[in-house]
Amino acid sequence: MDRETASRTDDHQALRLWLRLLTCSQLIEREVRARLGRRFATTLPRFDLMSQLWRYPDGLKMNELSRHLMVTGGNVTGIVDLLEKDGLVERTPEPADRRAYRVRLTRAGRKTFAEMARVHEGWIVEMLAGLSRKEQTDTYRLLARMKRVTMEAGT
Amino acid sequence: MDRETASRTDDHQALRLWLRLLTCSQLIEREVRARLGRRFATTLPRFDLMSQLWRYPDGLKMNELSRHLMVTGGNVTGIVDLLEKDGLVERTPEPADRRAYRVRLTRAGRKTFAEMARVHEGWIVEMLAGLSRKEQTDTYRLLARMKRVTMEAGT
């Protein structure tokens, strides 16, 4: 019995769609968090941050990380602090602007993340393996529509 | 530029689907959280908890709340504490079991929630208004599949 099941009876279409979306998202996210903790003793926010740095080998400034991850700056500070303490990322000074840092993966960070990303993708593939290729692309396309209309509505 | 856009290039199908699902979910959730704060000076967890109690006028025990909301017991304790302090819910003793409480909405809680739920559904309808009725039901059905296969894979 979860939130969604408990409320199906008399709600309306858009609301039901939203609750189901939330349920799916939480099911996967919860599992990924648990596995990241068990297998790699890390967390989803840390994984996400490292994933961004992985795509930008020259590093990113704090505010760029903040935009990419869609979280506040104060939050990025905290996560980078923790990753830095573990030696997975480093803050290097930005010569052009003494206020700014450039955050990048260390050698150890790259090694660690490469392995994590490989295993992580396997988890997702496994969790969604029950969906046919067509179901996956159909869902992907419909969620593209949802993403678009939601972003437009939010403006 | 968000997480998903930043990573589209060379990822595989299931992973892309998951990232898009996460993006959609976060877009809506973020907006709902912001509006709940601005309009009602409350938070999504508090709203969710009250929403469960709304459906069970006789109240729920703490562990039932925990199961419905899919969060840990310690978390429920904290949220109920805050709602109780605001006079929106009350803990009443459970005669049959002196370890347990029965949590229910107070009169003020019912009044407050009724208004919040009405406005909240309006927000969701508005945010998803760009989707046709068919798109909504198609997405709903595909997410039902995803929910099912994900829960089965998680077992």
Added chain:
DNA sequence: CTGAGTTACTTTAGACCTGATCTATTCAGG
């Protein structure tokens, strides 16, 4: 009836997240 195991809830430590505020630096006009 008793004590070992279970269950209901709370507490705690630690991570996460936001919004607001602070410090230091940069930049744009005058």
Added chain:
DNA sequence: CCTGAATAGATCAGGTCTAAAGTAACTCAG
């Protein structure tokens, strides 16, 4: 130059969440 606005980042308070440990009450075999 000099000053005020804007920007980069850090810090803080408060709420959220988990896992683990703690307390009290219940259950039921022996």
